[in-house]
Amino acid sequence: MARLAVLIGTRKGLFVLACDAQRRSWSLEGPHFLGQVVNHAVLDPRDGRTLLAAVRAGHLGPTVYRSEDFGGTWKEAQTPPAFRKALAGERGETVSHVFWLTPGHASQPGRWYAGTSPPGLFVSEDAGRSWKGVAGFNENPERIAWCGGLQDAPPDGATLHSLNVDPFDANHLYIGISAGGVFESRDAGATWTPLNAGVAADFLPDPDAPYGHDPHCVRVHPAARDVVYQQNHCGIYRLDRAANRWLRIGERMPREIGDIGFPLVLHPRDARALWVFPMDGGTVWPRVPIGGKPAAYGSRDAGESWKRLDTGLPPEQAWFTVKRQAMTHDTLDPVGLYFGTTSGEVWASFDEGERWECLRAHLPHVYSVETARVA
Amino acid sequence: MKVLLPTPLAEYTAHRREVEAEGATLADLLADLERRYPGIRFRVIDEQDAIRPHIKIFVNREQACAIAQALHPADEVLVVAALSGG
Numbered sequence: 001m002a003r004l005a006v007l008i009g010t011r012k013g014l015f016v017l018a019c020d021a022q023r024r025s026w027s028l029e030g031p032h033f034l035g036q037v038v039n040h041a042v043l044d045p046r047d048g049r050t051l052l053a054a055v056r057a058g059h060l061g062p063t064v065y066r067s068e069d070f071g072g073t074w075k076e077a078q079t080p081p082a083f084r085k086a087l088a089g090e091r092g093e094t095v096s097h098v099f100w101l102t103p104g105h106a107s108q109p110g111r112w113y114a115g116t117s118p119p120g121l122f123v124s125e126d127a128g129r130s131w132k133g134v135a136g137f138n139e140n141p142e143r144i145a146w147c148g149g150l151q152d153a154p155p156d157g158a159t160l161h162s163l164n165v166d167p168f169d170a171n172h173l174y175i176g177i178s179a180g181g182v183f184e185s186r187d188a189g190a191t192w193t194p195l196n197a198g199v200a201a202d203f204l205p206d207p208d209a210p211y212g213h214d215p216h217c218v219r220v221h222p223a224a225r226d227v228v229y230q231q232n233h234c235g236i237y238r239l240d241r242a243a244n245r246w247l248r249i250g251e252r253m254p255r256e257i258g259d260i261g262f263p264l265v266l267h268p269r270d271a272r273a274l275w276v277f278p279m280d281g282g283t284v285w286p287r288v289p290i291g292g293k294p295a296a297y298g299s300r301d302a303g304e305s306w307k308r309l310d311t312g313l314p315p316e317q318a319w320f321t322v323k324r325q326a327m328t329h330d331t332l333d334p335v336g337l338y339f340g341t342t343s344g345e346v347w348a349s350f351d352e353g354e355r356w357e358c359l360r361a362h363l364p365h366v367y368s369v370e371t372a373r374v375a
Numbered sequence: 376m377k378v379l380l381p382t383p384l385a386e387y388t389a390h391r392r393e394v395e396a397e398g399a400t401l402a403d404l405l406a407d408l409e410r411r412y413p414g415i416r417f418r419v420i421d422e423q424d425a426i427r428p429h430i431k432i433f434v435n436r437e438q439a440c441a442i443a444q445a446l447h448p449a450d451e452v453l454v455v456a457a458l459s460g461g
Contacts, residue, residue: 059383059429059456060418076414082422092423 002048002373004330005070006338008346009038012364014053016071023336023350026359032071040325040368042101043070044127046109048375052128054098054114062097064114066128070374079130081114081122083138093118097156100325102163105170115160119147119177121189136190137175137183146194146211147180161324162218168225174218181213182230198246200234217264217324224271229303231264231276231324238303249303253278257290257297257308263327267335267352272302275309275329275337275353277322288319296337298353312356313347320345325368340366376448378408381456384419387412396452401432401442404452419454431455 006017013031032038036057044050049068056062064077086092095116104111114122114131121134137143147158162176171188174195181196194211201213214233221227226241229249236250236259250259260281267273275298280286289295295310320341327339337349344363349356378396380388388394396411398404402424409416419430424442426432432439433453434446446452 057383057418059381059427061421061427063414063418078413080417082417084422086423094421094423094425 002375004332004336005043005372005374006346006348006359007041007043007051007368007370007372008340008363008366009041009053009325009368009370010340010344010364010366011037014038014041014055014071015360015363017346017359023330023332023348028360029071032074033065037097038367039097039099040101040370042103042370043372043374044103044112045373046103046106048373050127051372052101052112054101056097062095062116064098064101064128064131070372077124077128077131079132081116081120081131081133083120084133093120095120099159100161100163102165105165106167107170113163113165113173115163115175117157117159119143119158119160119180121160121163121175123189134189136185136187137192140192146183147177148212162215162230164218164220164228166220167222174220174228176215176218176230178216179212179214179233181211182215182218183211195239195244196246197244198248199230199232199237200248202234216262219264219266219274221266221271223269227271229264229266229274231261233260233281235259236261236264236276236303247303249299252299252304253297253306254308257295258282261322262287262324263322263339265327265329265337268329268331270300273300273352274298274303275327277327277339279321287321292317292319294318294320296339296349296353296356309349309353310356311354312349319343323367325370326366328369328371330371331373336371338369338371340369342366376404376446376450376452378404378452378454380454383456384415384454387415387418397448398446400446401434401439401444401452404446405442429457431457 008015013034015030019026039054041053051067053065063080065074067074083093100115102113110127112124121137122131124131164174166172173185183192184195185192196213216231218230228239235248237246238249239246253259261279265275294313297306320343330336334352340346342365346360396407405416
C-alpha cells in the first residue's frame with residue numbers, strides 16, 4: 001500500500017515528513033541538498049517512485065536532480081533546463097533557477113514539464129534525465145511582451161509557474177507567468193493564447209489588457225472537466241470552460257480580509273471545494289496574514305461563500321508568508337491540507353481545514369510543499 | 376595542468392579539491408573537466424558561455440573574464456566560489 005509523505009522544499013534544502021496510515025505520527029527525514037535552494041520537489045504519481053527536485057546552490061547554476069529510491073540516492077540531470085545559445089548579435093538568456101516541476105499526462109509516462117525564471121518552458125521525455133526548451137513558448141516572438149519586458153516580477157525574479165496538464169486532454173496545457181498572465185496551449189505547447197479576460201490588473205493602465213497580469217497560483221481540477229481556479233495578485237477567480245472569461249469569486253470574501261494571497265488548493269474530488277490563505281495586499285504589500293492573525297479560507301460552493309478556518313493557528317502576532325507552492329492537499333478522506341511558512345513551520349489539517357496543528361517548526365524558509373504517495 | 380576547485384563542486388570530483396585537466400583555452404579546459412566530471416561545467420558556466428555571477432576563475436592568480444582566454448601547460452587554474460549571500 002502506498003505510504004503518504006510530504007515533500008518540503010526550502011531555502012536550505014529538501015525535507016520529507018513521513019507518516020503512518022492514520023496521519024497521526026510524523027517523522028522528519030533529511031535534509032537533502034543541505035544549503036541549497038530547493039524550489040520544488042515532486043514525486044511522479046504515475047509510478048510512485050521517480051522523485052524530481054529543482055535545486056540551485058548560491059554559487060552554482062541551476063539543475064534538476066532525480067531519485068528512483070525516494071531520496072536514498074540522487075542523480076543530476078544530464079542536460080538540465082537551459083535556454084539555447086544566442087546567435088551572434090542576439091541577447092542570450094540564462095536560466096536563473098528552475099521554479100516549477102509538473103509530471104506529464106497519465107498517458108505519457110516519462111514526460112515532465114519545468115518552468116523557470118526568467119520565464120521559460122522546458123520538457124523532458126525521459127523522466128527528467130534530459131530537458132529541452134519548448135520552442136512554441138521560449139522562441140515565441142511575443143514572449144517578452146507577454147512577460148512585461150521582465151520588469152514586472154516577484155522578488156526572486158519573473159517566473160513561469162502553475163504548469164497544468166489538462167487531465168482530459170494531454171495536448172491541453174495551462175501556464176501562469178508572474179508577471180504575464182495565464183496562457184493555454186491546445187497543441188502540446190506549439191502555440192499559445194493569453195487567457196486573462198475578466199481578471200483585474202490594477203497595476204496596468206488598460207483594465208482590459210489581454211496579458212501582463214499576475215497570476216500567483218493556477219489550478220486545473222484533476223477530476224472535473226474544464227474547471228480552473230486561480231489566486232491572482234488582484235483577486236480569486238474561477239473559469240468554467242468553454243467560457244473564456246474569469247469570474248472574480250473573491251468578491252465574496254469578507255471585505256476586511258480581501259482576496260489577495262499566493263496559494264490556492266482544490267479538493268481532489270469535489271470541484272466546488274477549494275481553499276486559499278489570504279495575505280495582506282494593502283499599502284506596500286506586506287504579504288503577511290491580515291493583522292498578524294493567520295487563517296485559511298475555504299469554500300464548498302465554488303466561491304459563492306467562504307468560511308474562516310483558523311482553529312489551532314496562532315491567534316495573533318504571526319507574521320509569516322505562505323508562498324504560492326507552499327500549500328497543498330493529500331487525496332485521503334477526509335482530505336488533508338498542508339502549508340509551510342517562510343518562518344519554517346509546516347502546518348496540517350486532517351479534517352479539511354476545520355482544525356490545524358503544527359507538524360514541524362524550525363525548518364528553513366519554506367518554498368514548496370507537495371504530498372507524495374510512495375509506492 | 377593543475378586545477379583547484381571550491382567545496383561546492385566537491386561532489387563532482389569525489390571530494391578532490393585539486394585535479395588535472397588539459398586545454399589550450401579555458402573553454403577547452405572546461406570541456407575536459409566536463410568529460411572527466413560530468414555535470415561540473417554547467418554549474419559554473421551558463422548556457423551563454425559566461426562565467427556564473429558567483430564564480431570567479433583565476434589563471435596564475437589573474438582573474439579571467441571570459442572562457443576564451445588562452446592557457447599554457449604550466450598554468451594553474453583556480454576556480455573560486457565567490458561571496459554569495461545569506
